[in-house]
Amino acid sequence: MTGVQETGLREAGSELIGAAASRAEVCIVACAEAWRGDGEIAASPMGLVPTAGARLARATFEPDLLLSDGEARFVAGTWALGEPAPGPVEGWIPFRAVFDLAWHGSRHVMMSPAQIDRHGNANISAIGDYARPARQLLGVRGAPGNTVNHPTSYWVRRHLRRVFVPRVDMVSGVGYDSAAAAGTVACAFLDLRRVVTNLAVLDFGGPDHGMRLVSVHPGVTVDDVIAGTGFELAIDGDVPDTRQPAAAELALIRDVIDPSGLCERDLRG
Amino acid sequence: MSEDDVVARLRSGMTIGIGGWGSRRKPMSLVRAILRSDLRDLTVVSYGGPDVGLLCAAGKIRRLVFGFVSLDSIPLEPHFQAARQRGAIEVTEYDEGMLQWALYAAACRLPFLPARSGLGSDVLAVNPELRTVRSPYDGTELVAVPALRLDVALVHLNRADAAGNAQFLGDDLYFDDLFCTAADQAYVSCERVVPTAELEAGGLTRLRVHRWMVAGVVEAPGGAHFTSCAPDYERDERFQELYAAAARDPERWARFAATYLGGGEAGYQAAVGALRAEATS
Numbered sequence: 001m002t003g004v005q006e007t008g009l010r011e012a013g014s015e016l017i018g019a020a021a022s023r024a025e026v027c028i029v030a031c032a033e034a035w036r037g038d039g040e041i042a043a044s045p046m047g048l049v050p051t052a053g054a055r056l057a058r059a060t061f062e063p064d065l066l067l068s069d070g071e072a073r074f075v076a077g078t079w080a081l082g083e084p085a086p087g088p089v090e091g092w093i094p095f096r097a098v099f100d101l102a103w104h105g106s107r108h109v110m111m112s113p114a115q116i117d118r119h120g121n122a123n124i125s126a127i128g129d130y131a132r133p134a135r136q137l138l139g140v141r142g143a144p145g146n147t148v149n150h151p152t153s154y155w156v157r158r159h160l161r162r163v164f165v166p167r168v169d170m171v172s173g174v175g176y177d178s179a180a181a182a183g184t185v186a187c188a189f190l191d192l193r194r195v196v197t198n199l200a201v202l203d204f205g206g207p208d209h210g211m212r213l214v215s216v217h218p219g220v221t222v223d224d225v226i227a228g229t230g231f232e233l234a235i236d237g238d239v240p241d242t243r244q245p246a247a248a249e250l251a252l253i254r255d256v257i258d259p260s261g262l263c264e265r266d267l268r269g
Numbered sequence: 270m271s272e273d274d275v276v277a278r279l280r281s282g283m284t285i286g287i288g289g290w291g292s293r294r295k296p297m298s299l300v301r302a303i304l305r306s307d308l309r310d311l312t313v314v315s316y317g318g319p320d321v322g323l324l325c326a327a328g329k330i331r332r333l334v335f336g337f338v339s340l341d342s343i344p345l346e347p348h349f350q351a352a353r354q355r356g357a358i359e360v361t362e363y364d365e366g367m368l369q370w371a372l373y374a375a376a377c378r379l380p381f382l383p384a385r386s387g388l389g390s391d392v393l394a395v396n397p398e399l400r401t402v403r404s405p406y407d408g409t410e411l412v413a414v415p416a417l418r419l420d421v422a423l424v425h426l427n428r429a430d431a432a433g434n435a436q437f438l439g440d441d442l443y444f445d446d447l448f449c450t451a452a453d454q455a456y457v458s459c460e461r462v463v464p465t466a467e468l469e470a471g472g473l474t475r476l477r478v479h480r481w482m483v484a485g486v487v488e489a490p491g492g493a494h495f496t497s498c499a500p501d502y503e504r505d506e507r508f509q510e511l512y513a514a515a516a517r518d519p520e521r522w523a524r525f526a527a528t529y530l531g532g533g534e535a536g537y538q539a540a541v542g543a544l545r546a547e548a549t550s
Contacts, residue, residue: 071440071441072440092440094441094443095290095365095441095444096369096442099365099366103366103385103386126353130391130395131356132353132354132355132356133353134354135350135354136345136349136350136353137345138337138339138344138345139317139336139337139338139362140336140337140362140363140390140391140392141337141364142336142364142365142366143364144364144367144386144387144388144389144390145364145366145367145384145385145386145387147389147390148385148386148388148389149385149386170391170395171389171391172390172391173390174388174389174390175389178389178390179388179389181389182388182389182393183388183410184409184410185385185388185409185410186385186389188385189385190389
């Protein structure tokens with residue numbers, strides 16, 4: 001059931017700040033939008049910008065989301081990146097319960113892939129030949145299970161051709177073509193929502209669930225995005241700009257969620 | 270028992286499961302004892318952290334069964350990375366949930382458990398021995414995650430009694446109970462061995478490892494260092510940074526190993542204490 005959240009900021013103001021919003025702030029809002037309409041599920045962001053986005057979504061238009069403190073607690077309220085959650089704690093979710101949650105489907109994760117392709121296959125495991133990788137990364141972690149069990153979005157800090165590749169080296173997160181080849185069970189709950197990058201927002205609304213350019217961040221051109229993408233993107237007519245943060249959203253980001261500008265630094269660094 | 274007593278019961282070629290998660294509540298003093306031994310060709314099963322890194326660096330691992338290897342606050346484990354990039358270890362890479370299922374199947378004495386996780390991913394491609402199974406109820410095809418029986422499990426908990434009843438006092442048991450029940454022999458190291466009568470006061474629902482699962486107990490204060498063992502201690506981030514920096518440079522690693530890994534567990538704890546004293550002076 002719906003929890004009570006006394007943020008007082010549930011409805012973001014409609015006043016636009018325009019040029020006042022930084023790229024990082026546009027990205028945070030674009031990540032927050034990934035969870036719009038999700039209701040009472042767990043938002044599991046990986047990385048600073050997605051985490052800021054999830055907190056912003058809950059503090060504004062998606063108040064029923066559940067958020068963890070990054071360890072084993074569901075915590076209510078809105079708090080700053082890098083700071084301990086003040087609580088109150090509303091649930092215990094050790095890793096085992098996270099798996100249960102994932103398999104139940106009541107979760108929407110946002111992961112950060114090292115490679116992603118046109119069909120949404122994502123790699124967080126290893127780059128190059130699997131037997132002897134040029135670069136070993138984390139391992140597949142929960143990506144195979146996450147993607148076939150519940151909604152998944154992605155955050156890419158640097159929109160580059162070495163990330164947006166024709167074919168990923170190790171399918172960790174399952175894409176639409178891989179799921180189709182694997183059969184009905186793999187497809188049943190596959191739901192790749194959006195890819196937010198430092199340049200743009202993309203989804204899988206192109207032909208055959210191909211990756212499609214949804215919007216470019218203010219100041220970015222469609223050509224910039226194409227130049228950073230190693231495969232053909234679906235582009236429907238004129239591509240709009242990613243929406244600007246509302247005044248209330250900017251206030252939340254600057255005063256509450258990221259007062260020390262960690263996202264800004266992460267994006268630049 | 271001592272760490273060395275536990276290691277004396279291990280044999281080269283064994284399949285050893287290591288509890289904890291990433292750089293959290295790892296049985297590091299037992300891992301350090303393995304580093305000092307002549308054990309080799311181990312199959313290590315772990316939600317991996319510096320346990321895996323250290324064993325890779327010492328050339329103890331023939332095969333690693335894992336879902337990830339990470340130091341948490343430092344995302345990539347340098348020794349594990351280097352071992353993979355040299356092609357020095359064989360791997361069985363599973364989705365995290367598949368690894369839980371593999372241990373649970375072994376713990377339940379089942380040949381496999383069905384799972385959705387893994388379908389469509391390259392986990393099935395790089396592990397061609399994995400099979401799918403068709404549900405007799407609705408005909409759907411699922412991954413048959415095979416039971417992963419362990420010869421030995423090594424876990425570190427906050428408290429235990431001498432009989433092997435053990436308790437986690439932090440926020441997460443991780444999968445330590447499953448590692449123990451999937452294993453022929455499980456060894457628990459703990460921060461403090463306490464009388465049985467003191468365990469309930471620590472919280473009944475935290476008393477999740479039972480003596481029937483456990484073959485031996487080692488009292489190992491600081492035994493999870495430098496991983497976290499909340500609430501007894503947090504991860505030693507400074508030491509972990511030192512470890513990771515050393516792991517990226519062979520000369521620094523030689524110095525690190527000589528300082529911290531050459532003198533037994535007491536020597537390790539003394540060297541860590543000396544570093545801490547130096548930092549606070």
